[in-house]
Amino acid sequence: MTYRTYGTDEFSLPLPIAQAAREIAEQFARAQPTPVKAEQVRRNTLAVWVVNDYLQMMGVPTDRDASDSWNPVMRLCADVADLILPGIGQLECRPVDAQAQTCPIPPEVWQERVGYVVVEVADNFQEAKLLGFVPTAAVEELPLNQLRSPEDLIDHLFQLRQSTVAQPSPQPTPAPRINLSQWFEGVVEAGWQTIDSLLNQPEFVPAYAFRGEDAIAFRDVQTGIRRLKLLHLGGQPGETSVILIVTIQTTAETSDSPIDIQLQLHPISQPQLPAGVQLIVLDETGTTFLEAESRPIDNFIQLQFSGTPGEVFSVQVALGEVRVVEAFVI
Structure with missing residues (x-):
């Protein structure tokens, strides 16, 4: 054509x-x-x-x-x-x-x-x-x-x-890996936001009802760099949309020093996460090495680990049959 x-x-x-x-x-x-x-x-x-x-x-x-x-x-x-x-x-x-x-x-x-x-x-x-x-x-x-x-x-x-x-079953094209080391240099991929840029926008205020420990965990970061991304897990609009927050920090100045990584998953318009939401970290072979699952009482769930520059991993957020994957390189 x-x-x-x-x-x-x-x-x-x-x-x-x-x-x-x-x-x-x-x-x-x-x-x-x-x-x-x-x-x-x-x-x-x-x-x-x-x-x-x-x-x-x-x-x-x-x-x-x-x-x-x-x-x-x-x-x-x-x-x-x-x-x-x-x-x-x-x-x-x-x-x-x-x-x-x-x-x-x-x-x-x-x-x-x-x-x-x-x-x-x-x-x-x-x-x-x-x-x-x-x-x-x-x-x-x-x-x-x-x-x-x-x-x-x-x-x-x-x-x-x-x-x-x-081609009824095409293989999906892998998404580019998000380079976490570049976050220290101020380079952030489209779709990722800062906490302040989100909460300082008036249109987002009605959607959040963080209270107590959840509010502290969401907003309090003394060191390091924190970015978030909105994810939709299907189902009823608003009920299964969540926020994935990635916080990275390092205490050393050498280029090969370990980087501490914290992952948090928060609800958007509900006080608690839906029960059964899974937060999973996969290594470069696709093997699970960390995971957490929300209970009906959870305001958020989180995972923490460390890695060295050049290592790759993926974060999978799942609810039932719906799975969203974000790929990273440290």
């Missing part, structure tokens, strides 16, 4: 925004803690709805309710506008204003997407234009003159579906 790019006016597709879409977008927006966050969620919701309507008209199956953009915790914690396409993957639907020359692409959606659709949303929220798409994006500002047509989007999704049918 040969793709062509033009000015977006040559192939933009005008679409109405349904009253139901505006009502849902307003409902999602009212649940946000700040006007800025509310406007972000409102426009993201409308973009997803418009793309969902278009794909259904074109015969492409969608599962909007299973998307992160329809998950109240994920809407609160990240700038997401994804749409689940069963058998294909997550399609990101990014809104822009009229006359925009670029489309913002937040780093948290640079991965695990099968494409990026840009939707121009009118100021009155009555109509939208499907401007086009790109199959990949790893820039914070995507020039709109790089977009391919909506017709090419359908071809792209068809090819992805055919590839999936031809």
Whole structure:
């Protein structure tokens, strides 16, 4: 397939925004803690709805309710506008204003997407234009003159579906290992945040109810570097989203000195972790060498160990059949 790019006016597709879409977008927006966050969620919701309507008209199956953009915790914690396409993957639907020359692409959606659709949303929220798409994006500002047509989007999704049918059990591409030693130099991978950057954002305050020892464990770090990442373990939205916190520190200054590593797992919107959440550390061969499992009374669980620069390990967070793995190199 040969793709062509033009000015977006040559192939933009005008679409109405349904009253139901505006009502849902307003409902999602009212649940946000700040006007800025509310406007972000409102426009993201409308973009997803418009793309969902278009794909259904074109015969492409969608599962909007299973998307992160329809998950109240994920809407609160990240700038997401994804749409689940069963058998294909997550399609990101990014809104822009009229006359925009670029489309913002937040780093948290640079991965695990099968494409990026840009939707121009009118100021009155009555109509939208499907401007086009790109199959990949790893820039914070995507020039709109790089977009391919909506017709090419359908071809792209068809090819992805055919590839999936031809290879029903593909081996997943290993994710790049997170380099912990670089954290000491201020280099942190996308998706990882500092504790202060999270708790100082007003939109996160309602989602946390840390009390007593849990609050102390979450916030108190005298030395070292601490970063966190939000993980979703499936199930009901908000009930099985957790925070993985990684703290590293070393008392020596030589490059080969051991590094102490602490892992913590906290709930997001519930006082306790769901019972049965597993926090597992695997060595480079995939063998378990540390693990912990939450009880109904646990506010958090944690593991501690040490390693030397160059060693590799993985952290697995599991609940039932759902497993999320983060790979690290010290």
